[in-house]
Amino acid sequence: MAFRKFKTWICAFAALFMTVGAFTQPAQADDPSLVLNNIRSSGILKFPVIIGEEPSYIKDPATGEWSGFYVEWGQEIAAILGVELEFVETTWGNLAADFQARKVDIAIGLNPNPQRGLVVDYTSIPLFYGPWTVVSKAGFDKKSWAELNDPSVRLAVQKGSTMQVVAEALTPKADIIVVGTRSLGVLEINSNRADAMLLASFDAVQVAPEVKGEVFVPSPALVNTAVIGVRREAGNAGWLNWLENWTSQQRSLGLAQGKLAKSFEDAGLDLSVLPGDFSF
Numbered sequence: 001m002a003f004r005k006f007k008t009w010i011c012a013f014a015a016l017f018m019t020v021g022a023f024t025q026p027a028q029a030d031d032p033s034l035v036l037n038n039i040r041s042s043g044i045l046k047f048p049v050i051i052g053e054e055p056s057y058i059k060d061p062a063t064g065e066w067s068g069f070y071v072e073w074g075q076e077i078a079a080i081l082g083v084e085l086e087f088v089e090t091t092w093g094n095l096a097a098d099f100q101a102r103k104v105d106i107a108i109g110l111n112p113n114p115q116r117g118l119v120v121d122y123t124s125i126p127l128f129y130g131p132w133t134v135v136s137k138a139g140f141d142k143k144s145w146a147e148l149n150d151p152s153v154r155l156a157v158q159k160g161s162t163m164q165v166v167a168e169a170l171t172p173k174a175d176i177i178v179v180g181t182r183s184l185g186v187l188e189i190n191s192n193r194a195d196a197m198l199l200a201s202f203d204a205v206q207v208a209p210e211v212k213g214e215v216f217v218p219s220p221a222l223v224n225t226a227v228i229g230v231r232r233e234a235g236n237a238g239w240l241n242w243l244e245n246w247t248s249q250q251r252s253l254g255l256a257q258g259k260l261a262k263s264f265e266d267a268g269l270d271l272s273v274l275p276g277d278f279s280f
Contacts, residue, residue: 030234030235031235031238032235032236032237032238032241033235033238033239034234034235034236034238035230035231035233035235035236035238035239036081036236036238036239036242038235039081039083039105039239040081040082040083042083043083043084044083044084044086045074045077045078045081045083045084045085045086045105045106046086046088046102046103046104046105046106047071047074047078047085047086047087047088047104047105047106047107048087048088048089048090048095048098048103048104048107049066049070049071049087049088049089049090050089050090050091050092051089051181052181052182052183053068053182053203054068054206054267055068055069055202055206055263055264055266055267055269056068056069056070056071056109056202056203056263057070057071058071066087068263069259069260069263070108070109072259073108073127073250073259074106074108077106077243077246080246088103088104090103090104091158091159091160091180091181092158092159092160092161093158093159093160093161093180094160095107095110095116095120095160095229096115096116096118096119096120096160099119099120099229099230099231099232100119100231102231104231105230105231106228106229106230106243107120107228107229107230108127108226108228109127109226110122110162110226110227110228110229111161111162111200111224111225111226111227112162112225112227113161113162113165114165115160115165116160116229118232119231119232120229120230120231120232121229121230121231121232121236121240122227122228122229123227123228123229123240123243123244123247124227124244125227125244125247125248125251126225126226126227126247126251127226127227127228127247127250127251127256128226128251128256128257128260128280129223129224129225129226129280130200130201130202130223130224130226130280131201131217131221131222131223131224132163132166132198132199132200132201132217132218132221132222132223132224133198133199133200133201133203133204133205133215133216133217133218134148134155134196134197134198134199134204134215134216134217134218135189135196135197135199135204135207135208135211135213135214135215136189136195136196136197136211136213136214136215136216137189137192137195137196137211137212137213137214138212138213138214140195140196140213140214143216143218143219144218144219144220145170145171145218145219145220148170148171148174148196148218149170149171149172149173149174150171150173150174151173151174151175152175153171153174153175153195153196154174154175154177154188154193154194154195154196155167155171155174155175155176155177155194155195155196155197155198156177156178156179156185156188156189156194156196156197156198157176157177157178157179157185157197157198158178158179158180158181158182158185159178159179159180162224163198163199163200164176164178166198166222167198177193177194182197182199182203182207185197185199185207186207186210186211189211189213190210190211196213200224200226201217201224202260202264202269205264205269205270205271206267206269227247228243228247230243256280257280260280261280
């Protein structure tokens, strides 16, 4: 009899424990659409914009209005979701902290970065591709990763960027100069404090006229994938899935490739300096 009472008491306690647990666990956290629904109900999509990163981000100094192909993509996504795009000025190096602080909801054109990847989830489908590229002062003759990996080479990279990760991995012997923005890297070259700067291909083509230099793809060529990043949190699976569907359509219908080609043509940028088999 005592054992039967003890068994009954244990079962009752277990049932109570399970009931309390059900009330204390955040049920919504299991909802894969939680983040997407929260964005739509808020009416706002918080979107990072970066000064000095034309033509992907262009700020009109007279009006303060933003444009550029990353901005256009952000506006297209916001329009489909039925929300307003809210611009948040930042830098590549601050993006991880901005995601953690909930200052931004999405970032377009990211390279999967292991450090930033601790707090950011990336889409698995790239929005576009491009080779890692170097812009250098005129007469710079080191054209391979092996030649760049030399103590005599002064190579500028942006702080917290994937370019910094690549440079530290492939050219650890070089004098790596870490700068906050792309424009500061240009200043380092023009002030003869740096010989070259590692950039995404489009950015290198943009920067080359500013330093009156040359653009080249170090051999062997390495492909740079540009994806979309969102904050790592419970309930973001549906948000990621939706963005992957959107990205897949952009690529399969040629929308992404067409937007990029037009953007660079409108900016007067010459992509012929890139490899002949280059593709967005």
